[in-house]
Amino acid sequence: MKPFDVTNWPCHWHNDVVCHSGQMCDGCEHQPAPEDKQNGKAPPVPLKWESDYMGRGMGFPICPACGDMPYSTERCIFCGQPFIQDERTKAYNEPPEVERYDCLVCGGKGTVVGGRSKSNDHFHGICEACGCRVLE
Numbered sequence: 001m002k003p004f005d006v007t008n009w010p011c012h013w014h015n016d017v018v019c020h021s022g023q024m025c026d027g028c029e030h031q032p033a034p035e036d037k038q039n040g041k042a043p044p045v046p047l048k049w050e051s052d053y054m055g056r057g058m059g060f061p062i063c064p065a066c067g068d069m070p071y072s073t074e075r076c077i078f079c080g081q082p083f084i085q086d087e088r089t090k091a092y093n094e095p096p097e098v099e100r101y102d103c104l105v106c107g108g109k110g111t112v113v114g115g116r117s118k119s120n121d122h123f124h125g126i127c128e129a130c131g132c133r134v135l136e
């Protein structure tokens, strides 16, 4: 099988343009203005939430209009669909609480500082003493 080449995909909005941003459509220079996208002028709808396979955390936001990950809880960057802001989007956008753990690499006490992903509850942290990264 050919390795997955993310540098060679066509742009989401223009089939004849090769995507050079690795399909990071958020911030792509080729994207139309939000109002010019398919659902840009549609009334706001509530986001759909899909939990990961472990069922942990609050899940990932899904655009109910096009079924893509919207990259934003305000408006889908693909189809322009605006979303209703509710308790869940508010909670999702709050910065994670800082947690501290002992470092298994250097033995530092409480030197690993990080937070949990709102989506799947995985912990991401970095040790202040030895600089190692901790992903759970």
Ligand SMILES: [Zn+2]
Pocket: 063, 064, 065, 066, 067, 068, 070, 076, 077, 078, 079, 080, 081
């Ligand atoms: Zn969408």
Ligand SMILES: [Zn+2]
Pocket: 103, 104, 105, 106, 107, 108, 111, 127, 128, 129, 130, 131, 132
């Ligand atoms: Zn350490």
